[in-house]
Every structure is written in C-alpha cells, then in structure tokens.
Amino acid sequence: MPDAEIAEFIRRAGYGEFLPDTVVTFPGRNQNIAGTTTAGADLFAKRVRGSDQVGAGVRRAAQFERLACGQPLRHLRWPVPLAGDPLRGIHVTRWLKNCHTAADEVADGTFAPESARELGRALGELHSLRTPNQLLPREPMPLPNHRILSALSLDQFVESSAGLIALWRIVQRDPAIAESVRRLREAESSAAAVPVHADLRLDQVLVDGDELVVCDWEEFRGGDAARDVGAVVGEFLFRSVVGIADEEFPSVGADAGAAADAGGTSSAGRAHEEVMSRGVRRLEAARPALTAFAEGYRSVRTAPDRGLAVRAVAFAGWHLFDRVLAAAAYRSDLSPVHRAAAGVGRTALVTPAAFVAVLGLEAV
Structure with a gap:
C-alpha cells in the first residue's frame, strides 16, 4: 500500500x-x-x-x-x-494498466524496427522543442565523472561490494577510460543545448497498443542530445551482452587464476571470449532496429549537430559502465557477462568514431 x-x-x-x-x-x-x-x-x-x-x-x-x-x-x-x-x-x-516496456520487447526480440523508428522520431521531436534558453538553461549531470574512475575515497572503498571492487580494479588500471570520460564531458559542454530527458532507459518507454509513451521526466533539462541518443544505443548494447545470461556458456572454475598464471588460457578467459562472441551475434540481430532508430531521429530533427553520432557512441559506452556499476553493487563477484559488458563499454567509450557505422548510426 x-x-x-x-x-x-x-x-x-x-x-x-x-x-x-x-x-x-x-x-x-x-x-x-x-x-x-x-x-x-x-x-x-x-x-x-x-x-x-x-x-x-x-x-x-x-x-x-x-x-x-x-x-x-x-x-x-x-x-x-x-x-x-x-x-x-x-x-x-x-496509469496505463495494460502496457509493457520497450525493454521487455528488446529482451524477447519483438521490438520491431518500425517501433525503433518511432522512438527515434519521438526523441527527435523532444530535441527539437522550441524553448528560450533562459527557461531551460543547460544543467550538467553529475555523471560520468572521470575522477571517480581514477581513485576512490576511503568511504567509497568501504561501502563497495566485492563486485564493485573487482570493477574498480579493472577501471583504475586503464587510464584511457578516465581520459575518454574527461574528453566526452568537454565535448558535451561544447555541444548545443536542447531539451533532453537525461535519464533515458528502455524500461522508461512504455508500449501502449500502437503508441510509445516516454515516462520518468524528473531529470528533464537543457543538455546534449547525444546523452539521450547514446542511452538508447547503450541499452541495446547492454541487452545484447547480458541477454546471453540465459544461455549456457563455459563456467568459471576455482582454478581459473592458476591456469592464467601458468601461461594457459583460463576458464575465465574462455568464458569471456564466448560471451563476447555471442554478444556480437546478438548485436548484429539488433542492428536493423538501431539503424531504424537513427533514421527516425534524423527524419524529425533536421538541425545540424556536428559530432552527435560520435558523442552518442561514447555515451552508449558509459551507459554500459553505469549498468554494470548498478549490478555489481549487489554482487560478491563480477560475472563473465558483466565483464564482457564493461569491455564493450570501454571499447565504445575510448574509440567511439570507429563504431558509428557498426551500430547503424550513420544517419545521426
């Protein structure tokens, strides 16, 4: 109640x-x-x-x-x-009593390209809303923050789960991640400010019959359109990887570390490679929807936005890290699936320009 x-x-x-x-x-x-x-x-x-x-x-x-x-x-x-x-x-x-979410449809493979196209059109309309700047000033979001990717305070360390500690260990040994976040935030601050949802996920997009309904507007503000576009792309990326959790893949044995130290290929390594391979296949299956999303977006938002696609891919990479951070907070380890998601996020974040075409975002 x-x-x-x-x-x-x-x-x-x-x-x-x-x-x-x-x-x-x-x-x-x-x-x-x-x-x-x-x-x-x-x-x-x-x-x-x-x-x-x-x-x-x-x-x-x-x-x-x-x-x-x-x-x-x-x-x-x-x-x-x-x-x-x-x-x-x-x-x-x-209350839309009989609706379900776009996340549900992506998870079960029923989110059709035409639905993705309509989501792109809706987002294009949002980013094209006319508003005087003084009524909707640019309001930066607190994350991502490159500083927390470089070092933790004592309080942050003490409050972190073992799963989070494992993720921090990966991130803090890779300075390219923090540097890429720093560059992304600089590019974001230089981009044109438009009305943005700022906290978009596919579970906030409701499917009500033939209509898509976007909810949870508590973070609405002026900001970079790439944050919203990247969040949608990041959702597809994340679900392409974690969706294989329901499939069978090599288990990680207790002797994984010893095998790696001895120069062999550990079971953790084999599991990671298999997870990545299956994730790639799932992403290929999702590419028509991503392409339709990008085309729908540009069919409505015609204003030029140089570098939007590259920034969007980088934000998609951060979205994966954000999702893995949330999952790791309640785990005693970092699963092969979440390690793979962090790896995909790192690739998108560090080298975003190389993946614009791979993700079907040429139209953006």
Missing part, C-alpha cells in the same frame, strides 16, 4: 483511496505505486526520494509537461499528468 503522504495527497486531490486488490508496486530508487481508486481513477503515483531531489524532480517533470503541451507534437507521448506536490516530491499521472 502507498505511504501515508501519498494516500493523503491522492485523497485531497479528489481521487479517493486506492482499492487494495488493485495496487501494484514497481521497483526503483523512488517509491512507485499504481492502482484504481474508489473514485474510479487509474493512477500512477511516484514519490521522489533523496533530500537533494525532492521537489526538483517534480518541478522538472512539470516543466517538461508545460513546455511540451504548448507545442504541436506528432510522435512524442508521455503519461497524462494529473497532480503533483513538489514540496513532498509526489507526482501523479494516469
């Missing part, structure tokens, strides 16, 4: 109370709950957590809604806003 503040807010807004047998909760860093109320309304309520985010996220979402509602849009859709309280970080929209 919702916490007392959400329940009180919904009641005062005139929607009644959630019917207990209709309530659904969703995972995430914020409290997300949906259900049908006694007034017959289907509601999705979010309460933003974190003292530094309460209010700001709700205000950003409301700012997007005000801006987008005033412009003629053919492709960009979002959940219908119903009520909000920035002081308590509560935002309420209409």
